Amino acid sequence: MDDAVGGERPKIRRNTSATRAATRKANEDAILKAAETVFAEAGFGGATMQLIADMAGLPKANLHYYFATKEELYRKVVERIFKIWLKAANAMDDAAGPAEGIGAYIDAKMEISRKYPNGSKVWASEVMHGAPVIQDYLETTLREWTEGRCAVIRRWIAEGKMAPVDPAHLLYMLWATTQHYADFGHQIETLNGGPLSNADWAAAKTSVKAIILRGIGVPPPN
Structure with a gap:
């Protein structure tokens, strides 16, 4: 026997909170991806909210x-x-040594350059212009992060696991090398005769790890 009066089944009210959350995330991801592209190409001053909305395929009001x-x-x-x-x-924090820690860090940073090239370009442009918007990041979070990683490198040096080098300059080299594949991607693609293939990226990671690890007296992983 039906519970509803007149034999009609009661209407089920579906929980739409998950749907709303998924929609919000999809829109935010689309906006951030579009914003990365516009900011990378036009800079902060040249970018407009209308340009970003158009690239994201959303009305400006939604943006x-x-x-x-x-x-x-x-x-x-x-x-x-x-x-x-x-x-x-x-990957560096709990690694047994520099081969594992720095090797994994290089792999991860190279993959980020592959997947988020425009985000890297936005960061590079901001810093080259004196970091007018994100100076607070440099003075707080980035400084604290850098000091923490330098401490890890100093520990490896003290344990005799790598050659004595200046930890800060090693980090600068790691950043410059891995982010070069994003910030100067057009130059690399031109010299390569086109975008790097999966095999090209794998070879690049292997080469970068071998060069840097051998430079600090560490045999690269097989």
């Missing part, structure tokens, strides 16, 4: 719903690539 101002969106783009980079360094 402002998620990000009230261009500066807020810009900081989110920078914050995202920064957090991705920070996560990549986790």
Whole structure:
């Protein structure tokens, strides 16, 4: 016997919170991807919210719903690539030594350059212009992160696991080398005769690891 009066089944109210959350994430991802491209190509000054909305395929009003101002969106783009980079360094913290730690860090950073080239370009452009928007990141989070990784490198040196080098300059070299594949991607593609293939990327990772690890007196992993 039907529970509803008149024999009609009761209507089931479906929980749409998961759907709304998925839609919000999809829109935010589309906005951030579009913003990375526009900021990378036009810079902060040349970018407009309308350009970003058009590239994301969303009305400008929707863009402002998620990000009230261009500066807020810009900081989110920078914050995202920064957090991705920070996560990549986790491989160094608990590694047995530099071959494993620095090797895994190079792999991760190279893969980030492959997947998020525009985010890297936005960061590079911001820093080259004196970091007018993200100077606070450099003075706080990045400085603390760098000091922590330098401590790991000093420990490996003290344990005799690598040659004595200046940890800060080693990190600068790692950043410059791995991010070069994003920031100067067009130059690399031109010299390569086209975009790097999966095999090209694998070979690049192997070469970078071998060059850097041998330079600090560590045999590269097989």
